[in-house]
Amino acid sequence: MKLYFKYIGMIFRCRMQYKSSFFMTTLGQFLVSFTTFIGMYFMFDRFGAVDGFTMEEVMICFAVVLTAFSLAECFVRGFDVFPRLIRSGELDRILVRPRSVAFQVLSSNMEFSRVGRLLQAVVMLVYAIPRCGVDWTPDKILTLVLMMLGGVMLFSALFVLYAGISFFTIEGLEFMNIFTDGSREFGKYPLSVYGEGVLKFMTYVIPFALVQYYPFLYLVGRSDRVWYMLLPLAAGLFLIPCAIFFWVGLRKYQSTGS
Amino acid sequence: MIELKGISKTFRVAKRNAGMTEAVKALFHREYTLIPALKEVSFKIDEGEMVGYIGPNGAGKSSTVKVMSGILTPDAGSCIIDGRTPWKERTEHVRNIGVVFGQRSQLWWDVPVIDSFELIRDIYRVNGPSYQATLKRLLEELDIGEIVRTPARQLSLGQRMRCEIAASLLHDPKILFLDEPTIGLDAVSKIAVRNFIKTLNKERGTTVILTTHDMSDIEALTERILLIGKGQILLDGSLTELKNRHSKLRRLTVDYAGGSLPAIPGVKLEGDLSGHATLSVDTGVLSVSEAISKLSSAVEVTDLAVESQRVEDVVVSLYKEFAI
Incomplete structure (x- = not known):
């Protein structure tokens, strides 16, 4: 763990060599999500509610997904840019060092500029939490925390899966973005607004609904099934098959010529 | 110390023709070409030896080094280094070896070299006193005491290579793999690097395996050479023997x-x-x-x-x- 912080320190110092670039990216990240927020605001201004959800409720949903995504992208960035590690031969270097591969990949890269996005999520939470009409009892607070936690795990799992696939092919990896960036964009609204098909897919194939939809129903009082609040943890289990897949890929690793 | 027996490795390389339609086709159906990179490679290297590993591009030099350093898992054969199989006991194995890839850097680009050294020290869990001793020796012998406070990106290639070599030796490994360590260096840096490797091998008894295309490296450094071509070891002998036999x-x-x-x-x-x-x-x-x-x-x-x-x-x- 101490070593992890040393890695973080190192990456931070490297990033700070290009301060203005860092702050521009951070600001950019903030503005991008801010425009999404503005878009949402105008839409609700026109229609009032989507599928029966008020704007404040939807904002909580969006903020949770955004928080989870930003955190995962910040700390699990190493897996997100894994094809780059393979191409540059950095993975070879990782393999000749006496630490676990997962640990080194995690510490190889960190995207601090995602703080911008996180900030946007925090702004939305601050705005929506008192206004959404939820009675913030301890179990509701726990639900919210679990949703974020499960979300981080789920997005991390997707990044690990993506990294695993890149062992087999470099081509066509873009389709994975449907699940990562796609989930983030989808995640703005409770999944039911997209219809039965999407909801089923996001429940059984990629367990995104377990993080975003079901616990959210409990949170806003649409459902009184208390066990819904524990579903994000189940979604976290998705990490296991993804990790196994990654290890299988690693065994098959061919390295690049030099 | 190092013993390879019948190591084989085949790469599966996707092939497709150029063009957009072909690229789309390749998404669904793909043809592979099997490229045998190593065919039954066997050799033995004793402790304290210095061996030059030569062969044309694509002959299998790097692949062999990657097998020996635990990066690649071969399809068949055994490789025992210091009593361990590299790809099975990776973490224990790599503690004993240092690897320099001449064409890639292991230093963090934007921070002073000494910061990279310290992180490497922590990665390898080298304890304080022995790190200080090793560092002092390396700074002196490689003559990099002056430049380690400079960010790696501002160093010349020759300076950087000397820092790379130092970085690979901070944990005082028993075996050093050098993959084209003098590539692109000027004459002065080349000689400095060579002299250092020579002393390392002589005085500390470090086993050195060196791949290179620069024959003057081989001439200056190694007594024994291994020639590999098309994935097979073709020749194993001393340089003088080779010269005499051949001409x-x-x-x-x-x-x-x-x-x-x-x-x-x-x-x-x-x-x-x-x-x-x-x-x-x-x-x-x-x-x-x-x-x-x-x-x-x-x-x-x-x-x-x-x-x-x-x-x-x-x-x-x-x-x-x-x-x-």
Whole structure:
């Protein structure tokens, strides 16, 4: 763990060599999500509610997904840019060092500029939490925390899966973005607004609904099934098959010529 | 120390023709070509040896080094290094080895080199006193004491390479793999790197395995060479042995005055330009000294140089011989 912080320190110092670039990216990240927020605001201004959800409720949903995504992208960035590690031969270097591969990949890269996005999520939470009409009892607070936690795990799992696939092919990896960036964009609204098909897919194939939809129903009082609040943890289990897949890929690793 | 037995590795490479439609097709159906990178590679290296590993591009040099350093898992065969199989006991194994990839950097680009060293120290869990001792020695021997406070991106290639080598040795490994360590270096840096490697091997007994295309590296450093081509070990022997076996010819350069050169059996005149002649002597027919005495009895020799064949030529003719 101490070593992890040393890695973080190192990456931070490297990033700070290009301060203005860092702050521009951070600001950019903030503005991008801010425009999404503005878009949402105008839409609700026109229609009032989507599928029966008020704007404040939807904002909580969006903020949770955004928080989870930003955190995962910040700390699990190493897996997100894994094809780059393979191409540059950095993975070879990782393999000749006496630490676990997962640990080194995690510490190889960190995207601090995602703080911008996180900030946007925090702004939305601050705005929506008192206004959404939820009675913030301890179990509701726990639900919210679990949703974020499960979300981080789920997005991390997707990044690990993506990294695993890149062992087999470099081509066509873009389709994975449907699940990562796609989930983030989808995640703005409770999944039911997209219809039965999407909801089923996001429940059984990629367990995104377990993080975003079901616990959210409990949170806003649409459902009184208390066990819904524990579903994000189940979604976290998705990490296991993804990790196994990654290890299988690693065994098959061919390295690049030099 | 190092023992490879029948190591084989085949790469599966996706092939497709150029063009958009082909790219789309490749998404669904893909053809693979199997490229055998290593075929039954076996050799043994003792502790404290320095071995030059040579062969043309794509012969399997890097693949072998990657197998030995635990990066690649071979399809068949066994490799025991210091009692361990690299790809099975990776973390224990890599603690004992240092790897320098000449074309890639392991230093963090934007921070002073010394910061990278300290992080590497923590990665390898080197304890304080022994790190200080090793660092002091390396800074001195590689003459990098002045430059380690500079960010890596501002170093010249020669300076950086010396720092790379230091970074690979901070944990004082028993075995050092050098993959083209002198690539792109100027003459001064090359010699500095070579001298350092030599001392490391002599004084600390570090086993060194060196791949290179620069034959003067081989000549300056290693006694033993391994030649690999098309994934197979073709030759394993000492450099002098190789030179002798391969060629009995010696090149003689003579400056002379008075008269003309006599015809001597076994001596071939390669060029003669107003008193400056190049001759090749077949040592199977007569010795070099006999040839010189015969020459000097006929003409007045003012200057003389004897050269054996250059390693470069030996290697080129080896590549030709094995058709690789």
